[in-house]
Amino acid sequence: MATTDPKLVYERPEALADVVTHYCPGCTHGTAHRLIAEVLDEMKLLDKSIGVASVGCSVFAYNYFNCDFVQAAHGRAPAMATGVKRVLPNQTVFTYQGDGDLASIGMGEIMHAAARGENITVIFINNAIYGMTGGQMAPTTLPGQKTTSSPLGRDVEMTGYPIRMAEILANMDGASYIVRRSLHDPAHIRKAKKAVRLAFEAQERGLGFSLVELLSNCPTNWGMTPEESLDWISDHMVPTYPLGDFKVSTELAKLKV
Amino acid sequence: MSKELMKGNEAIAEAAIRAGVEAYFGYPITPQTELLEWMSKRMPELGRAFVQAESEVAAINMVYGAACTGKRVMTTSSSPGISLMLEGLSYIAGTEVPVVIVDVMRGGPGLGNIAPSQGDYNQIVHGGGHGDYYPIVLAPSSIQEAIDLTAEAFELAEKYRGIVFILVDGSIGQMMEPVELPPMREPKKDIPEWAIGGGKGDEQRILTSFYLQPELEETINVRLLERRLEIEANEVRYKEFFVDDAEIVVIGFGTAGRVAYSAVRAARAEGIPVGLFRPVSLNPFPTAKIRDLADGAKSLLVVEMNSGQMLDDVRLAVSGETPVEFYGRMGGVVPFPDEILTEIRRMAGEPPKAALNGQARQQWLERMKLQGYGATENGNN
Numbered sequence: 001m002a003t004t005d006p007k008l009v010y011e012r013p014e015a016l017a018d019v020v021t022h023y024c025p026g027c028t029h030g031t032a033h034r035l036i037a038e039v040l041d042e043m044k045l046l047d048k049s050i051g052v053a054s055v056g057c058s059v060f061a062y063n064y065f066n067c068d069f070v071q072a073a074h075g076r077a078p079a080m081a082t083g084v085k086r087v088l089p090n091q092t093v094f095t096y097q098g099d100g101d102l103a104s105i106g107m108g109e110i111m112h113a114a115a116r117g118e119n120i121t122v123i124f125i126n127n128a129i130y131g132m133t134g135g136q137m138a139p140t141t142l143p144g145q146k147t148t149s150s151p152l153g154r155d156v157e158m159t160g161y162p163i164r165m166a167e168i169l170a171n172m173d174g175a176s177y178i179v180r181r182s183l184h185d186p187a188h189i190r191k192a193k194k195a196v197r198l199a200f201e202a203q204e205r206g207l208g209f210s211l212v213e214l215l216s217n218c219p220t221n222w223g224m225t226p227e228e229s230l231d232w233i234s235d236h237m238v239p240t241y242p243l244g245d246f247k248v249s250t251e252l253a254k255l256k257v
Numbered sequence: 258m259s260k261e262l263m264k265g266n267e268a269i270a271e272a273a274i275r276a277g278v279e280a281y282f283g284y285p286i287t288p289q290t291e292l293l294e295w296m297s298k299r300m301p302e303l304g305r306a307f308v309q310a311e312s313e314v315a316a317i318n319m320v321y322g323a324a325c326t327g328k329r330v331m332t333t334s335s336s337p338g339i340s341l342m343l344e345g346l347s348y349i350a351g352t353e354v355p356v357v358i359v360d361v362m363r364g365g366p367g368l369g370n371i372a373p374s375q376g377d378y379n380q381i382v383h384g385g386g387h388g389d390y391y392p393i394v395l396a397p398s399s400i401q402e403a404i405d406l407t408a409e410a411f412e413l414a415e416k417y418r419g420i421v422f423i424l425v426d427g428s429i430g431q432m433m434e435p436v437e438l439p440p441m442r443e444p445k446k447d448i449p450e451w452a453i454g455g456g457k458g459d460e461q462r463i464l465t466s467f468y469l470q471p472e473l474e475e476t477i478n479v480r481l482l483e484r485r486l487e488i489e490a491n492e493v494r495y496k497e498f499f500v501d502d503a504e505i506v507v508i509g510f511g512t513a514g515r516v517a518y519s520a521v522r523a524a525r526a527e528g529i530p531v532g533l534f535r536p537v538s539l540n541p542f543p544t545a546k547i548r549d550l551a552d553g554a555k556s557l558l559v560v561e562m563n564s565g566q567m568l569d570d571v572r573l574a575v576s577g578e579t580p581v582e583f584y585g586r587m588g589g590v591v592p593f594p595d596e597i598l599t600e601i602r603r604m605a606g607e608p609p610k611a612a613l614n615g616q617a618r619q620q621w622l623e624r625m626k627l628q629g630y631g632a633t634e635n636g637n638n
Contacts, residue, residue, distance in 0.1 A: 050453055052322070053465075062463045068453040070325045071465035073348050076318035079310070083322025083330070086306035087280045088454060109318070112311035 013037035015046045017064050026226020028183040028216040029057060032125060033064050035193045036094070039200050040067065049092040050084055052077045054106075056098040057131040075106025078113035081120045092203060094121040099140040100130045103163050110169070117174025117208035121199045124165060127216040128237060135221030139163045142240055147221070162240055166213045170246035176207035178247040182215040184233035188243075197257050198248075207249050215241055260435040265400045268436055269333070269359055269423065270295035272407040277444040278357075279328040280306035282319035287371040288427035289335040289361040305444075313338040317345030324354040325464045327452025329411050329444065333359035335427070336377050337368065339385075346420060347386030351466025351477070353451075355414035357407070358392075359423040361430035364589025372589025373426035373512060378566035381422050382539045389478050391485050392420035393492065394540040398515040400434040406537070408439055413492065415449075417484055424539065426512050426562060428591060485541075494537035495546060499525060503532030505604050506550050508571055509560035510536045512591065517560045520597035529605045539567070544574040551579035556609045560597055561585045565618045572615075580609035583617040590630075 012018060016037035023029045040046045049067040053059055055074035062069030072080040077095035085093040102110050102124050113120065129147055130136040136149040140162050144153040170178040177199050181192035192214055199210035215237045217229035224232060263271070270292045273281075281300055283293040293309065300307035306323065310316035316332050323330040334342060339360045349356050362377045364370040382394050393413050397403040403425060410421040448454060453462045468474035498518060500506055509517040514535035521533040534550055536543050551557060557579060559568045565583045572581050584600045586592045 059467060062465065066461055068462045069464070070322060070453060071352075071463070071467050072321075073318060073344055076314070076321075076345070079315040079318035080322035080325075082308060082315075083280065083282065083319035083324070084326060084453070085322075086308060086319070087323045087326050087328050087330070091454070108311055109315055112315065116308075 013041045015040040015066055017066050019063055022060055022063075023057065024220045026217070026219045026229065027057075028214075029125065031183050031189060032123060032214050032216065033061070035189070035196045036096070036123060037065060038193065039197045040065075042197065043200055043204065045092045045200065045204070048090070049094065050088070052081045052084070052093065052095040054095065054097040054101040055132070056101050058096050058098055058125065059132065061096045075101050075104070076109055077101065077106065078109040078118070078120070078122065082113055082116070082118050085118060085120050089119070092121075092200065094123060094200070096123045097125070098131065099124070099126045099128065099138045103139045103165050110165070111172070114169050114172040114175045114209045114211070117176075119203055119206055119208055120210075121203045122209070122211040123196065123199075124211055124213040125216045126165070126213055126241065127218040128162075129218050129221050131218050131221055135218070142236060164241060166211065166246050169211055172209070175209045175211070175247050176249040177202040177210040177252055179245045180213040180215065180241060180243050182233055182238060182243055184215065184217070184230040194257060198252055198255065201255060201257065202249065202252055205251060207251060213241070215243075260437050262433050263400065263436050264291060264431065264433050265403060265425065266291035266361065266430045267295045268400050268438070269403050269407050270299070271438055272404040273331055273357070274299050274303065275439050275441045276408040276411050277329050277442050278305070278331050278411070279444045280320075280323040280330040281332065282308045282310050282316040282323070282330075283332050284310050284313045284316050284334065284338060286313075286335045286338045288363055288373075288430045289333050289338075289359070292333045292359065292361070292430070313341035314344070317342035317349075320356055321345050321349050321352070321354070324349065324356045325352070325453050327448040327454070329357075331357040331359070333361065335361045335363050336365050336374070339377060339380070343380075343386035346392070347388050347390065348466045350386070350390035350392070350420055350481070351388060352464050353418040353481075354464065355411075355418055357410045357414050357421050357423070359425070362424065362426045370589045371427060373428035373562065373591055374587070374589050375426055375511060375513060375562040375566070376587070377424065378539065378561070378563055381424055382542070382570075390481055391540055392422050393417065393488060394422045394424050394538065395494070396424045396510040396537060396539050397429065398511050398535060400429060400432070401436045402537075403429060404436055404438060417488055419484065424511065427589075428512050489541040492538060493541050493543045493546065495543045496535045496537060498533040498535075500532030500534060500550060503530055504555045505529070505531040505558060505601060506534050506554045507531060507558045507560055507597070507601065508534045508536070508547065508567075510539060510567065513560045513562050516592055516594055517597050519594035520601060523594060523598050524601040524605070527602075529601060531601050531605070536567075542570050542574070544570070547571055547574040548576070551575040554579060556580040556582060556604055558582045558584060558600055558604060559617075560592065562591060563587055565621070568617060581617055582609050583621045585621065
């Protein structure tokens with residue numbers, strides 16, 4: 001049996017489906033998916049989990065997890081998750097949303113889900129661009145960043161400034177755990193994993209709304225190699241989107257995972 | 258069970274509760290708000306889900322999520338709020354999950370007003386949101402009928418895995434009538450096999466309306482169409498009064514049909530051979546029945562509280578063989594029985610000609626202008 005092989009140090013989590021990826025080479029969606037799957041395995045949540053996929057590249061998230069899934073309209077995942085969680089309060093409900101989905105069209109839904117303290121977990125992928133539609137400017141696009149709808153670079157005089165969702169949501173009384181992590185190197189990925197774990201721990205303890213913002217890449221639409229794109233996260237995104245814990249409930253702060 | 262005096266909105270809410278609704282998500286909007294208020298008290302005390310959402314957009318998507326669990330869920334709103342829900346409705350239709358929605362219609366377009374109207378007919382009956390789908394639409398004309406249809410709506414939604422609308426206007430939502438409520442029934446225990454739920458050790462369930470491959474989407478479209486045809490074959494509902502020997506048949510739904518009933522009775526008292534046909538299911542539309550009525554009658558009069566939205570469906574059913582006249586009031590104005598009686602007398606005195614079919618709307622507008630209508634923008638006329 002594979003699990004008894006003393007040499008085996010790395011295997012596919014049970015929660016992660018054994019399928020060919022549709023994500024671009026070098027994309028960190030796969031990393032984020034794996035972190036969630038590992039946590040679902042570790043916490044033995046797979047059988048009681050319901051994912052809510054959003055609109056964007058991660059629209060197909062349901063193809064990668066071996067748990068029940070629903071597919072929300074653009075930006076509406078927190079509302080749909082609310083509907084699921086309110087009738088199935090004992091199930092584990094999580095959304096997986098990009099920055100266009102969560103911080104632009106879905107701003108109302110995410111703010112009010114947090115304000116209500118909905119006991120759901122949100123995995124927020126911030127890659128500063130609309131990936132699925134081909135690289136348009138997102139609310140999280142950096143000043144000066146070139147996209148297909150800001151071809152000369154984001155002009156803040158015309159288009160405003162990046163939105164820091166984790167900082168905003170941390171002000172909500174209903175939120176129990178709001179942090180930002182990055183997926184640009186192994187050390188940061190390990191920290192991200194711990195954060196995903198704590199976010200699900202928050203839900204299992206009934207502490208209310210939890211969100212992990214994950215700084216991610218988009219080599220295709222950024223026009224970079226995968227390696228360059230990871231460097232770009234640390235060099236350009238992290239200064240704009242500082243990593244850290246913005247809200248950690250007291251009960252969660254005491255938890256060792 | 259004895260009758261009690263209840264307001265329409267509250268009666269519909271209680272009827273849904275007694276039908277075993279397990280989750281309600283809504284947003285305040287006049288003239289529907291008492292329904293939400295009733296739910297805000299009753300649902301939590303029964304241990305069922307209630308959320309006052311931040312918008313109708315959120316409310317319908319909460320309904321969408323809850324419906325995916327296979328439980329009985331509903332939302333309610335009024336015209337502008339229903340417009341906001343259309344996106345979610347399209348997703349619900351594409352995902353094939355059962356949902357019951359009440360639209361308490363008000364005057365429009367735009368913010369309009371809060372008076373009774375039937376201006377949402379086209380939006381609701383002919384689908385509303387994007388893509389190829391048709392909801393079942395039931396139009397009661399009294400509070401008792403609204404209660405009875407609410408219970409039926411959940412059964413139909415589950416039977417056909419789709420959307421069922423209860424389409425009423427503000428007057429049915431706001432007025433009080435003596436009604437009899439059904440006994441309380443416990444929420445259903447059996448969860449359909451397609452529902453998400455986790456924890457049952459079952460196969461993985463994915464509920465989506467996303468089919469990137471056109472051929473696959475077409476397969477879904479065919480399934481939805483076949484279900485629609487099955488609904489058309491089995492779920493047509495209507496009421497008819499004095500139609501057996503009628504030379505003139507008045508056709509109206511909901512409140513317009515109810516007002517027309519008074520006019521038809523008054524005309525009968527005058528010896529005019531007139532009957533009333535009141536469609537209860539607007540979708541499926543009683544097309545075949547209306548064609549039969551048209552064959553036996555000399556003319557039809559469609560009465561609505563809009564500019565003749567159902568008129569077009571009646572004309573399609575009649576196919577130009579029988580003259581179809583129209584009388585309507587718009588903007589939240591409810592017609593008086595006397596206005597309809599005047600139309601019936603006119604048609605009895607000078608039978609309409611089929612040659613003028615297709616101009617019913619224009620002719621009605623001319624008559625209405627002669628009679629005088631409306632108010633100045635700064636006050637009443």
